[in-house]
Amino acid sequence: MIEMTARRDYEYDNTYNRALQSRIYADLDGTEYANLHEETGIKLFSYSPPIPPRNAEEGDTRRLIVAGHDDHLITTIATKLCQDPELNLYEMPFHADRAFSITTPLRDQGTLTTGTPIVVRYSTETADEYGIDTPYETTHWQPEHGTELFFERLHNNLGRKYQLAYDEEPPEPPYFTGYSFERTIAKPLSFDTESVTFIGSEWTFEYEIESGSHRKLLQLALTAGLGELNSLGFGFMNRAEDVNDGAPEQP
Incomplete structure (x- = not known):
């Protein structure tokens, strides 16, 4: 989970997907996952929208969850976001403040x-x-x-x-x-x-x-x-x- 702060007021933009995907793949350049975006077929990771998905005022907290089968890949994505914390999802600008692991075991x-x-x-x-x-x-x-x-x-x-x-x-x-x-x-x-x-x-x-x-x-x-x-x-x-x-x- 990446905890973020809105850098200014914004109206929620539901077309954020391409901007976030591009940032993730750009961050993976130079890592062992550099060719991931060129691979065809299934990729075993997913991510949430900025949570909660609604309008924000400057200073509001939002969260982004990145999940996947490969723990090292997920750690790499989260670390890269925090190392270069300015995240711009079109008209939704954030500062990535910190990242931490969460566990989601399934009940029976x-x-x-x-x-x-x-x-x-x-x-x-x-x-x-x-x-x-x-x-x-x-x-x-x-x-x-x-x-x-x-x-x-x-x-x-x-x-x-x-x-x-x-x-x-x-x-x-x-x-x-x-x-x-x-x-x-x-x-x-x-x-x-x-x-x-x-x-x-x-x-x-x-x-x-x-x-x-x-x-x-x-x-x-x-x-x-x-x-x-x-x-x-x-x-x-x-x-x-x-x-x-x-x-x-x-x-």
């Missing part, structure tokens, strides 16, 4: 909630399998596409993360005992000269640990995130018991 049963929207995408081939008519080669999941497709893609992605992290086969889904869909969010982000709109969704997931491998998989969901584009700031997860007015409790 509990609830996970989305801290940032989950992005699930699928191809035209998958769309055809589910009888979905779409003109796009890659389509973002939306409620009208059905929860069966959402969880098929979600479980598949989480299983691949598990294989990458532990080099073993993941437990069989389903991974959650219950769920509640909250809403979808359209989020336009700028990439150089083009703007791309991502459609994400917010959820609450109930779980009950069934095995050691199931615990490892859900712990990975909490640290590396759910769905796609976690390194772009999507799919960051919280334990429900930690959330207080949009901000996880301090340890």
Whole structure:
């Protein structure tokens, strides 16, 4: 967790993702993770928005949580932010004051909630399998596409993360005992000269640990995130018991 101070008044900017991602990758230059941003496929880390995600006045405290499977990577990101503490997320300017470790062990049963929207995408081939008519080669999941497709893609992605992290086969889904869909969010982000709109969704997931491998998989969901584009700031997860007015409790 990085504790930050707002350097001036600002209105909350929900398009912060690219600015924060760029800062993280720039900080990794010159480290053993220098090529991480060039690697394709899944990256096993995620991060929160500035917490709480709302307007601020100069001097207000905000927090940023960076989580992942590789503890050394997370420590490197946090250390670099504090070594060069001026963090500018477009019109949201911060000073990174300090960083400290937090632990988030899972109870035997509990609830996970989305801290940032989950992005699930699928191809035209998958769309055809589910009888979905779409003109796009890659389509973002939306409620009208059905929860069966959402969880098929979600479980598949989480299983691949598990294989990458532990080099073993993941437990069989389903991974959650219950769920509640909250809403979808359209989020336009700028990439150089083009703007791309991502459609994400917010959820609450109930779980009950069934095995050691199931615990490892859900712990990975909490640290590396759910769905796609976690390194772009999507799919960051919280334990429900930690959330207080949009901000996880301090340890």
